[in-house]
Each structure stands twice: as C-alpha cells, then as structure tokens.
Amino acid sequence: EAGVAQSPRYKIIEKRQSVAFWCNPISGHATLYWYQQILGQGPKLLIQFQNNGVVDDSQLPKDRFSAERLKGVDSTLKIQPAKLEDSAVYLCASSLGRSNQPQHFGDGTRLSIL
C-alpha cells in the first residue's frame, strides 16, 4: 500500500512570511495527525483529525497555525506569519483510528525560517 505522502520535503522562508504543507494519508485511514519535531526533541502533536473533524488541537498555536482536512482525506497545515521558533520538521501521520492501531508517518517537511 502507498504510504503517507507529504510535500514539500524542504521549505525555506523568511520570518513573517506564510507557508503551507500538504499531507495525503494512507487510503482508508480515518485519523490524521500533524506533529512538530524541533531539532533534538521528539515529535509533539499539533492537531488530530478524525475524518474531517478536529479531535485535539490543544497544542496548536492558533494565532498563527491553522489546519484543515478537506472531505476527510487530504490535509493542509498553514503557518502565517512564521516565527524563527517555527523551524522544525512537520510530520504527518495517519491511522485507522482505533487505539490499538499504529500510526504511520510520512517523510516530513523540513522548514527553515531565516
């Protein structure tokens, strides 16, 4: 089966600019996650979708980050305006949605803010 697809792989922008990341989960996976992985740290959940509804966005900086999941399939994560501390790898993951099912990760998007 095809894995979780993410684009772009790399993005370099200046602070205060905006950026968007795209994720296509594994076919049939109801649950989609966006994680932020800062260098030297483990990934931290930003937002979780169940189909096209938000389950958990408690750690999403809502003043600058937004995310949507269109028709319960693809998802986009946007940052506007970007800050230096947003430099990180943004990982998308998907799962079947039952708690004993593993999450499958994409390759991630590495974001550098100048």
Next chain:
Amino acid sequence: AQTVTQSQPEMSVQEAETVTLSCTYDTSESDYYLFWYKQPPSRQMILVIRQEAYKQQNATENRFSVNFQKAAKSFSLKISDSQLGDAAMYFCAYRSAYNTDKLIFGTGTRLQVFP
C-alpha cells in the same frame, strides 16, 4: 499529564552485538500502549515494536524485544545481532487507551553501529 523520558542521548554498539535502549514514563492511567519508533536520518519514522500495558508478556519482533516493567514504569528496547542498518534515532512513545490516541514521545536516543 503523561511524560516519557529517554536518558541516553547517544548509544553505540558494534555490529553483531546487543544493545539496550532505556525508556521510563510517568502516568496515572492503568491502560495504555507503549511504542518504539525508529527514525533514520532524513527518512520517515517507522514502528519497531509495540506493547499493550495489560499484557504481561514482553513483545518481540525478530531481533527486537522489550523489557516492560509496569510497576517501575520502564520500557527498554533490546536490539540483538545489531546491523549497520539499525543506526538511527530511536524514540519511545506512550499512547493512552482512553480518550485520546496521540503519541507522547521521548527526546530520542541516537544509536550508532560500528563495523
């Protein structure tokens, strides 16, 4: 809130030898899942092994096995017959069995494998 601690930032092992990576966690929940994920440089994170807290038997996947000590809240990963391809960052992760299935990760252990 649950936390996951990996106290070994880096470990090294020689090819064909055995290495153990440590992980401790803190939770007040009685039912949960524990995972080890492997993240090679610039490549995607993949699941190595998982353990259900209600199972007393330690999980095993080929050369990978865990030592799950629920009372001590310890979850170590043993890699036997280490191979060059095992070199990567290894993350220990916790997931509640209740109202959320987000993963809570430790800070990772970088494993180097020497020929």
